[in-house]
Amino acid sequence: MALPKIIVLGAGLGGTIAAYEIRxxxxxxxxxMVVNDADDYWFVPSNPWVAVKWREPDAIRVHLPPVMAKKGIGFTSVGAKRVHPGENRIELNDGTSLAYDYLVIATGPDLAFDEVEGLGPQGFTSSVCRTDHAADAADVFERLAxxxxxxxxxxxxxxxxYGPAYEFAMIVDTELKRRKIRDxxxxxxxxxxxYIxxxxxxxxxDTKGLLxxxxxxxxxxxxxxxxIAKVEDGLMHVEEVNEDGSVKAVHDLPFGFSMILPAFRGVPAVYxxxxxxxxxxxxxxDKHQRNPTFPNVFSLGVCVAIPPVGKTPVPVGVPKTGFMIESMVTAIAANLKLILAGKEPTEEATWNAVCLADFGDGGVAFVAQPQIPPRNLNWSSEGKWVHLAKIGFEKYFLHKIRRGTSEPFYEKLALHALGIRKLRFK
Structure with a gap:
């Protein structure tokens, strides 16, 4: 008798560790089995470093097929064209299909550059959302220098x-000072x-005050x-909005280099x-990461629908940080184990946040429990230790992906940041 088939769609930060932990x-x-649109995993948090050539792209790359094979996980990089949840089927880009018993969607986002005229690598601004984008940005930055x-x-x-935008602004400031052209x-x-x-x-x-x-x-x-109303070659048209949504001021900002993070939306395979x-x-x-209409479909990471924390004059979305994603992974793995044993899912993600924002020569760290306010823990700090911690984080996480380990990491990171050993993030 064939075993049930669990497909993880996507092999970014969330999908890769989900495959390990579910396995x-x-x-x-x-x-x-993992379905992805490429053979490689890229450590996206290091992209701001790639964009100023503090890292080469290959240094943050993990070739996944041999790791997945070692773990006994099926893998294809053909990519998904369309999910058909009513048929328990994924249509692949080569015209074939894969049937599943359970689906875990971890696609990450589609980058909505097209929603602003002239935005993005195909327009006039750079990006650090993908490693190839960051590598291209590094070339533009060199021309600026x-x-x-x-x-x-x-x-x-x-x-x-928003974290990568703040990081990159400070990293650019640091690198320009090193080249003695910041002035x-x-x-x-x-x-x-x-507000900042x-x-x-x-x-x-106190992220407001610190930043x-x-x-x-x-x-x-x-x-x-x-x-942003429009981006032209070397000129960005920005509307500053009042609390009631009316335009307060119009800014025409000339630039020789620009990096703007876009809005996100669902990928075409599920949109x-x-x-x-x-x-x-x-x-x-739902609270068990399971879709209410298709209960054999789970989701985690940036692709999950989370309402904004409150109304703002300009639309602002909610980030899905690594700690939150890791807790979603753990909940899904535990719930699939329960379901396969004939039980109902009971596990819920903790949805806490820990972030290290590197500024090149310092940084800001924060821990939020839970991520969405009001919170039981609301902490932030700054210092050169954050930059060093981010380097250690990169090394550890790449080692984790290369080894194929499902060992949780973000809670340990939060505890070390806080200097606390007995606190459990439950």
Whole structure:
């Protein structure tokens, strides 16, 4: 009798560790297979370093097929064209299909550059959302270094990932100082957030004060409640919005280099499937990470639908941090084990957050329990230790992916950051 088949769709941070952890949880009870659109895993948190050539792309790459084979996990990089949840089937890009008994969607987002005219690598701004984008950004940055001009960095309306924008602004500031050309490069930070340090989470600890102070110290000007109207070659048109949504001011910002994080939406393979996604294409999930319409479909990570923490003048999404994603993975693995044993799922993700925002020569760290306020723990700190911790984090996590281990990591990181050993994030 054939074993039930569990397919993990996507092999980014969430999908890769999900495959490992699910395999360990259901070993001998089900087959596990990963469907991805490429053979390689890229450590996305290091992309800001790639964009200033502090890292080469290959240094943060893991070739997945041999790791998956060693773990006894099936793998294909053909990619998914469309999910058909009513048929328990994934249509692949080569025209073939894969049947599943259980599906775990971990696709990450589709990058909605096209929603703003001129935005993105196909337009006039750079990106650190993907490692190939960051590598291309490094070439643009080198041209800037040879011919210094203003820089504009930030996050567009509807974005739900702000940490990398802050990181990159500070990293660029640090690198320009090292090259002794910072005095010739004005930097402006633009963001849809209602205030600096909001982060899509209504702040964590004193992120507002810490980030504002850091940006003042580095002489980085900022515009909040910002909506990008259009980007032209070397010129960005930005509307600064009042609390009531009316336009407060219009800014025409010249630039020689710009990195803007876009809004996210669901990937084409799932976008618009009734009962599976919300209007934006994100996967609907209950407290057990299970879709209410298709109970054999689970989801985790950036592709999961989470409502914003509150109304803002310019749309601001909620980030899905690594700690939250790891807790979703653990809950799904435990629930699949229960289901295969004939029981109902009971496990819930903790949805806590821990973040290390590296600034090149320092940084800000925060821990939120839970990620969505109000919280039981709301902590932030700054210092050179954050930069060193981020380097250690990169080394450890790449080692984890290369080994194929399902050992949880983010809770340990949070505890070390806090200097606490007995606290459990439950």
């Amino acid at each position: 360990d949880a259901v070993k001998g009870k089900a087959e596990v 040879k011919d210094p001009k203003p820089v504009v960095i930030g996050a567009a309306q509807g974005a739900s990932c 010739r490069v004005p930097i402006t930070f633009i963001t849809a957030e209602p 340090g909001h982060l899509g989470l209504d702040g964590v600890g 504002e102070s850091t940006m003042r110290d580095r002489y980085i000007k900022w515009i909040t409640n910002a909506r 618009g499937i009734e009962g599976l996604t919300n209007p934006r294409g994100f996967i609907l999930a």
